[in-house]
Amino acid sequence: MDEPFIDEWLPSHHFGQHAPAVTRVAEVLRSSAAQRDREGGTAWHEREVLRDSGLLSLAVPREFNGLDAGWKSILQIVRRLAVEDSSLAHLFGFQHLQVASVRLFGSVDQQAHYLGNTVGRRWFWGNAVNARDTRLAIARTQTGFELNGVKSFCSGARGADMLMVSVTLGDKPTDRRFLAIPTMRQGITVHDDWDNVGQRQTDSGTITFERVAVDHSEVLGPPGVASSPRATLRNLIGQLILTEIYLGNALGALRDAIDYVKLKARPWSMAAVEHARDDGLLQLRIGGMWPQLKSALLLADDALSAFEHAWRLGLDLSAQARGKVALQIAAARLHAGRTALDITSGIFELMGASATTRRDGFDRYWRNVRVHTLHDPLDYRQKAIGQWLLTDALPDQYT
Known part of the structure; x- marks a missing residue:
């Protein structure tokens, strides 16, 4: 290719x-x-x-x-x-x-x-880890635990061999635990009910748990998820995955738009040019997208390097160092998300109305980014950066 x-x-x-x-x-x-x-x-x-x-x-x-x-x-x-x-x-x-x-x-x-x-x-692996969905209950039994309830936004669960499931075994943040159990276990029903505008094949629907038996050995740990700065790196991996999905969509959208303008787009009559690629207004518009995306990529790569270093520190990672990495990731995700939204919607100004067919599906890039940027609002990442700049307060270990 x-x-x-x-x-x-x-x-x-x-x-x-x-x-x-x-x-x-x-x-x-x-x-x-x-x-x-x-x-x-x-x-x-x-x-x-x-x-x-x-x-x-x-x-x-x-x-x-x-x-x-x-x-x-x-x-x-x-x-x-x-x-x-x-x-x-x-x-x-x-x-x-x-x-x-x-x-x-x-x-x-x-x-x-x-x-x-x-x-x-x-x-x-699939997941049933949505911490905001508290409908899944866990109870102790003589042989382990039993799960009853529902989890939503269970990406990848359909057809997965194993499920990662989040539960709370007590009242403290450190009591949140992960279970690793087979998806086909009796009592687990993975529903085919994901019907959102974007990310349409992530199978991110709901799972119902009915008297699902869990052995003690299937509860990861201890310790719990907030037991050390290293343990809280899981949240940051999730943030980085979202960042990279934004950037991939922006890259794909811009690539397709460039190809379309070069090969298919018809010039606007007022442009007075033979080929759309020679239209000065299109050149002006796409010329603004390039540095915007380039800066987002560089910021993301810096965040990846910082995270790699933090991971390698292991248990020597301090809470302060973890907080600074979280800020770098927040900045990368914020800029990537806003850039991706701009580019994936702006490509139609380059390509024109003929590029809006369902056959081409160029709108999928924007729909994908739009869905993902709503899972964890970018405004809260921007606020965390501003709070640090004005008060020196680092993000807490749960973000």
């Missing part, structure tokens, strides 16, 4: 030895992305392409036979896949978020079991 525009902005050497697999997956996703976005539902074939690629084990350490890739590389692959298919990039990113949960909270035996099988049995 000859992609000079993308290769310039996201060169394949960023992916190291995994570049051929990334390229193959990106080609498959691009070939049907617009059609699948129109259809919605579950991308069964594309999920299997991801599984067969071996890339699902990137975040698994070498001691468990994983690929042991760095977080910067993993998250830039999320960006690359989001250029072609934001939904599958989302599932790919969340796969590694669940793997990170096992690494951060699992005991030695739990890590050996869950990470080893993620590689050996090629597990795909």
